Amino acid sequence: MTAAKEHPVQAEDISKGLAVLKRRQTKLSLMSIGSVLVFAASCIAVFAQQDFVFSFFGLTQAVEQLHLPYTVDAMVTQYQNQPDYLFNLLAWFGWLILKVVLSLIGAFMAIAILKKMRFFYVRFQSFILKFVAWLIAVIVLWSGLTYLQYDLRDDDHEEQYHLVHYEQHIGQSQIAQLLDETEANSTVKAYVLAQTALLHEPIDKDAATSYVAQLIQAERTEKNFIEYGFKPEQLWVMQQQLYGQAMTPIAKSVVPKVQQAEQVSNIVRIVLLAIAVLSMIISIVLYLLSSRIRGRTQRIEQNIH
Template structure:
């Protein structure tokens, strides 16, 4: 009888050991899920913050407007000036391209850092170095920064050296007088009407850094007076209402002429979308922050529990 009892107790202890190890594996898997959820909440929160920061610019770009003038627009009536400057600059395309690069850098750096840490832990030497959560998080952060830096360098090499963008920047540069700018010289060398010249020079004064407000105001006033006397000719020159709307609101703080008044409706619609998306993104950021704290606390409790269990196994 005693032998049977001993055998059953041995089998029981082995079964308990197996169940104990299975429970330990499940507990570790649950902790890993908590950590993955915590990192996902962090990534979504960062993306929401970035989206909130660039929210207005992105939505305005879809409506082809901006709170301030961003690019030089050369109408078809000034083709001779356009030929001297180069290809037409597309601010909307540049903005979308920049935002896509930002999303690419965030996602690739985040996912790439996870894979780097995962494969690094496969090496025996690094297993000891990356044993704790703090060491793993530090390795993840370093990997993220290195990947981000590499992608930023690639972006600079492939996109940052855009000669077309440089040509437009150089065309509006001058030291003290707008007559020193390339745009003014191109206008003088070309036979274009005075309103077209005023349109181009007003943009040049605004885009110049620092902005030449008085000169821009003078040219915009001349252009407004021309529109008042010849309202039908504005469209025939190829002027963009959005461009004039941006200049007038940036310099005068309001829409001055009828040619640009239709853009007020577009701007109001864009502002409503901006306000709504800001509310949604703000709520999303708060939710991500709460989830991050929640998953962090769960991970902390599971880590402490696993630590106690592993300590008991060692003893």
């Protein structure tokens, strides 16, 4: 006579206890996975946070969009929207959050639907196979949402690309040809074409240096320079990108804002690193607890049988 038949009440209690242990082990495993995802998100954020913080202050570390001053003829400005770096970066983070939420929830829903099929129900009894299937579902959903994200942005990027693209010299670009048809003075043209050279792929450093030098000279000699409507942050980033420092008074006026952005960025980086380390420690602890409970349930099941 088996131990289960000799002690039916005890066997029933053991079965209930096993069910509780398995549920606890599953919860710990999910919490461990969640902690790993927090760790991964924190690591990604550590590298992306500086751009986000700079955008919050209206700054970038390189010329990313074409800024056209109000002194440029309307025939030119109609071709390009004015840059909004903070909005663009917030949109990027919005898509990131959307992709994380929809990918995780969608993957769980996909596993739940697949488990209703006999073929998958049998194989999903293994936690490893279930996790692999869930991970594949996350990757597929993430890839689909990423394709959608960049497909929606293609129109704006394509418009700017055609505006600043040229094969041999900057005079071939559409923006340069449009400027030639206007009455904009040489300083305004230099401001626009300096950005065009920095936005060109690859960067046309020689042309950019020439036009930025012209802007530096104009700021020193033209009394009405400030009336052109040039963006100080754009002047700063062009000089920073080419010379590694601000060269003119208007560009230097942006430096305190840059220093403040760097201070905030350093604080944010420290906080994110702390979160990453803490989440990794929690993930390891939860994994060890889950493994210990799994081993305990397996030993109990072996003793029962």
